[in-house]
Amino acid sequence: MFNIDPRDPRALYEQIIDHIKEQVIKGTLKPGDQVPSVRQLASMLTINANTVMKAYNELERQQLIETIRGKGTFIAQLPEKAINESQLISIQKELKSSCLALHYMGLSKEDVLEEVSQIYEDLLREE
Amino acid sequence: MFNIDPRDPRALYEQIIDHIKEQVIKGTLKPGDQVPSVRQLASMLTINANTVMKAYNELERQQLIETIRGKGTFIAQLPEKAINESQLISIQKELKSSCLALHYMGLSKEDVLEEVSQIYEDLLREE
Amino acid sequence: MFNIDPRDPRALYEQIIDHIKEQVIKGTLKPGDQVPSVRQLASMLTINANTVMKAYNELERQQLIETIRGKGTFIAQLPEKAINESQLISIQKELKSSCLALHYMGLSKEDVLEEVSQIYEDLLREE
Amino acid sequence: MFNIDPRDPRALYEQIIDHIKEQVIKGTLKPGDQVPSVRQLASMLTINANTVMKAYNELERQQLIETIRGKGTFIAQLPEKAINESQLISIQKELKSSCLALHYMGLSKEDVLEEVSQIYEDLLREE
DNA sequence: GTGGTCTAGACCACT
DNA sequence: GTGGTCTAGACCACG
Numbered sequence: 150m151f152n153i154d155p156r157d158p159r160a161l162y163e164q165i166i167d168h169i170k171e172q173v174i175k176g177t178l179k180p181g182d183q184v185p186s187v188r189q190l191a192s193m194l195t196i197n198a199n200t201v202m203k204a205y206n207e208l209e210r211q212q213l214i215e216t217i218r219g220k221g222t223f224i225a226q227l228p229e230k231a232i233n234e235s236q237l238i239s240i241q242k243e244l245k246s247s248c249l250a251l252h253y254m255g256l257s258k259e260d261v262l263e264e265v266s267q268i269y270e271d272l273l274r275e276e
Numbered sequence: 277m278f279n280i281d282p283r284d285p286r287a288l289y290e291q292i293i294d295h296i297k298e299q300v301i302k303g304t305l306k307p308g309d310q311v312p313s314v315r316q317l318a319s320m321l322t323i324n325a326n327t328v329m330k331a332y333n334e335l336e337r338q339q340l341i342e343t344i345r346g347k348g349t350f351i352a353q354l355p356e357k358a359i360n361e362s363q364l365i366s367i368q369k370e371l372k373s374s375c376l377a378l379h380y381m382g383l384s385k386e387d388v389l390e391e392v393s394q395i396y397e398d399l400l401r402e403e
Numbered sequence: 404m405f406n407i408d409p410r411d412p413r414a415l416y417e418q419i420i421d422h423i424k425e426q427v428i429k430g431t432l433k434p435g436d437q438v439p440s441v442r443q444l445a446s447m448l449t450i451n452a453n454t455v456m457k458a459y460n461e462l463e464r465q466q467l468i469e470t471i472r473g474k475g476t477f478i479a480q481l482p483e484k485a486i487n488e489s490q491l492i493s494i495q496k497e498l499k500s501s502c503l504a505l506h507y508m509g510l511s512k513e514d515v516l517e518e519v520s521q522i523y524e525d526l527l528r529e530e
Numbered sequence: 531m532f533n534i535d536p537r538d539p540r541a542l543y544e545q546i547i548d549h550i551k552e553q554v555i556k557g558t559l560k561p562g563d564q565v566p567s568v569r570q571l572a573s574m575l576t577i578n579a580n581t582v583m584k585a586y587n588e589l590e591r592q593q594l595i596e597t598i599r600g601k602g603t604f605i606a607q608l609p610e611k612a613i614n615e616s617q618l619i620s621i622q623k624e625l626k627s628s629c630l631a632l633h634y635m636g637l638s639k640e641d642v643l644e645e646v647s648q649i650y651e652d653l654l655r656e657e
Numbered sequence: 658g659t660g661g662t663c664t665a666g667a668c669c670a671c672t
Numbered sequence: 673g674t675g676g677t678c679t680a681g682a683c684c685a686c687g
Binding site: 244258268273 | 284285286290294297298301338340357358359360363364366367368369370371372373374375376377378379380381382385388389391392393395396399400
């Protein structure tokens, strides 16, 4: 259910962030749902609590989750969708990087568009 | 002509790699063309020669450039296009990460497909 | 236990690569085993950490070791055995070079075959 | 007839050395035969004369060729076969390096012995 | 001139 | 603690 992989190129905390974002988009996690506590999740994944904390802090900064003192951590009501210009540019550069790498692995523009479509189909299937 | 940006999330040497890959795809650099020497490029970008060397080494590993001892570094004749399964999976994960981030910035599936299309139009314009 | 020799014709980082390959073949290092950290090995060999890093990077490229961020470096599970044609040709040329040199040192074909056999006996002794 | 390849892992001057050693072993070049002058060979191979000079100097040091002032350069009468201990050890290390690399390309001890045998058959065919 | 190796030391990200 | 990036500068081999 929770794939955390030390060999993944993404940092562990990023994998957690991505996983929760994914669950929210898929609808598996809905606004108001409680997410595991830092310690719970850390022991579930057998990783360090600081790593989970870092993921939660980042998610809270992005207003995707809310921590209510004494009660726990919950999926936020209104995931803010604000475009941050410099962040957008960064991600565009990452996208371009990925495209260049895929090009040299023999994938065409159409192949890459298909890859992206596939990602969205996986994400939106359960919505 | 050569944008190297210390604020870019990518490492300096990765920016060089991407830039040269891009030039080759665009056709600005053709097989057999000499690329700037390690020291030349380093002084052009006002970065350290070792950083350029690292980029060139990586490009040589990917068989995009060839080094001829004492003479210089050249665009390779046959850019190999071999799919490495584990590498492909890594990049797919990066793509997914980018999509998730873009989703929370308010971009739809169609917006992202458009972004990717745009990247390819920029790359293939001059080809 | 770890022979690093500045008078060896091989670069320091190559000696490290060869040594680890040897340990893995001999079975002294097994899949999953942790290898010394970059800094540890550097101080053990009284060489610079960057030199060890270069060796480890090369070994990782060859999929002999795996790096897990923040945790350390480990012998990989599945040492890939993929023949790269151009690499094979390079090594054949090196072999030929060695044979020519040995010929002029008075060694016959049989002597050289014996040398090679000896190398393999040393490698496979403990397996 | 003379294969000199800038992409070869061996230095140009080493390729020349190997080539001449090979011709002598094969019997194509016999003691007393004249070899091309430095300038001739340099222009034949379209490389720098200093590179040829370096090869010839090394061959002369190894007593494989003799330069007779004003007449030219000739294959020596008695190629000395003296074992230099430290040199032998160096070449043994190179051999081991090659074996390790070949092992990780999937070649067995027998495969490598066969490779070496093949090299000698090529060398001694015309003898 | 070219690339390649190595050092010493700083700084960062991740766990 | 771990590895990774980057710098500055030395020295070597090759052409």
